[in-house]
Amino acid sequence: MARELQGVVKGLVKVAEPLARYTTFRIGGPADVLVEPADEEDLARALAWAQERGVPVTLLGGGSNVLVPDEGLPGLVLRIGLDGIRWERPGDGGRRGVVVGAGTVLARLVHEAARRGCRGLEPCAGIPGTVGGALVMNAGTRDGSIGQVVDWVRVVEPGGQLAVWPREQCGFAYRSSRMQAEGIPVVAARLVLDPGDPQAILQEIRRHTAYRQRTQPLRYPNCGSVFKNPPGDASGRLIEACGLKGLRRGRAQISEQHANFIINLGGATAEDVLDLMTTAWRCVRDRFGVILEPEVRLLGALARRWPPDPVAPAPAAGGDGA
Numbered sequence: 471m472a473r474e475l476q477g478v479v480k481g482l483v484k485v486a487e488p489l490a491r492y493t494t495f496r497i498g499g500p501a502d503v504l505v506e507p508a509d510e511e512d513l514a515r516a517l518a519w520a521q522e523r524g525v526p527v528t529l530l531g532g533g534s535n536v537l538v539p540d541e542g543l544p545g546l547v548l549r550i551g552l553d554g555i556r557w558e559r560p561g562d563g564g565r566r567g568v569v570v571g572a573g574t575v576l577a578r579l580v581h582e583a584a585r586r587g588c589r590g591l592e593p594c595a596g597i598p599g600t601v602g603g604a605l606v607m608n609a610g611t612r613d614g615s616i617g618q619v620v621d622w623v624r625v626v627e628p629g630g631q632l633a634v635w636p637r638e639q640c641g642f643a644y645r646s647s648r649m650q651a652e653g654i655p656v657v658a659a660r661l662v663l664d665p666g667d668p669q670a671i672l673q674e675i676r677r678h679t680a681y682r683q684r685t686q687p688l689r690y691p692n693c694g695s696v697f698k699n700p701p702g703d704a705s706g707r708l709i710e711a712c713g714l715k716g717l718r719r720g721r722a723q724i725s726e727q728h729a730n731f732i733i734n735l736g737g738a739t740a741e742d743v744l745d746l747m748t749t750a751w752r753c754v755r756d757r758f759g760v761i762l763e764p765e766v767r768l769l770g771a772l773a774r775r776w777p778p779d780p781v782a783p784a785p786a787a788g789g790d791g792a
């Protein structure tokens with residue numbers, strides 16, 4: 471498979487590549503084949519190749535919101551590293567467009583925007599990962615999310631052709647998007663930002679970052695919030711009220727600092743994490759009648775193991791909370 475692929479794509483092709491190093495959780499077995507496409511066409515070629523052969527494909531950005539199974543991922547893992555930021559001249563009322571590659575590190579974009587006096591990305595300050603991952607997850611905080619500043623997103627449609635989807639077609643909602651629901655690769659996007667004072671924007675970014683440092687267990691590998699917040703409540707509050715802070719399974723632990731974070735104490739497995747997620751999910755269901763929905767993306771075989779017990783009707787996602 472790898473040799474054949476090397477003849478098709480220009481980018482890097484790695485066989486049996488351990489994925490733990492590509493995730494902020496530092497968890498995950500090997501990809502059968504990991505490909506880092508060189509450009510958009512390369513990505514489209516790799517996708518077409520996989521589609522023709524019925525080879526499963528998993529998309530990966532910065533790996534900050536994924537749980538990769540211990541046994542790894544079958545088929546092709548496409549790590550999207552298409553980076554680049556192109557600023558346009560300010561337009562009406564000083565608003566400014568920026569076209570950004572999906573593999574661009576989100577933090578780089580947030581800081582460039584601030585330095586140029588462009589507002590709108592402050593809620594994304596301190597969120598790890600890539601712009602592509604952020605678009606797919608509609609990343610943000612209770613102060614706003616990235617979908618709000620999107621003009622269009624460039625994607626690879628199932629037939630393999632590149633297409634531009636205006637924001638209205640992207641289905642942005644709380645930590646979700648149409649791209650996420652349909653597994654559509656994002657290669658670039660155009661955002662439009664409002665003018666603002668660079669110092670005030672930087673100040674705002676510092677405020678967001680300081681809040682994270684105060685409230686999140688950033689010294690340990692983690693994947694951010696494990697569960698989405700249910701309507702009108704916070705998953706962290708519910709898990710904490712179940713008395714689960716500090717609970718350990720193997721080398722994974724429900725953070726003492728923030729109950730909606732699971733931390734890797736060093737050597738945790740995906741099974742350890744899934745076990746803690748299952749315990750938290752069942753306790754919250756039994757005690758509060760609330761069905762939590764994972765925010766972390768369970769990849770490969772893990773996706774088929776969630777929810778741990780049958781659920782009816784489907785849970786509704788709420789909004790950002792504490």
Ligand SMILES: Cc1cc2nc3c(=O)[nH]c(=O)nc-3n(C[C@H](O)[C@H](O)[C@H](O)COP(=O)(O)OP(=O)(O)OC[C@H]3O[C@@H](n4cnc5c(N)ncnc54)[C@H](O)[C@@H]3O)c2cc1C
Nearest residue numbers: 529531532533534535599600602603604609610655656694
């Ligand atoms: C310490 C910490 C704090 C966090 N805080 C926040 C927060 O405040 N708010 C928030 O929203 N999130 C937060 N997160 C979660 C995470 O950082 C975001 O969801 C981030 O946007 C994911 O980007 P990524 O590139 O790492 O995506 P990945 O984790 O690589 O992927 C996430 C999902 O997107 C898909 N994907 C990735 N790239 C693409 C692409 N180009 N095209 C199509 N699909 C793709 C993957 O298949 C996967 O399903 C936090 C995470 C950590 C570790």
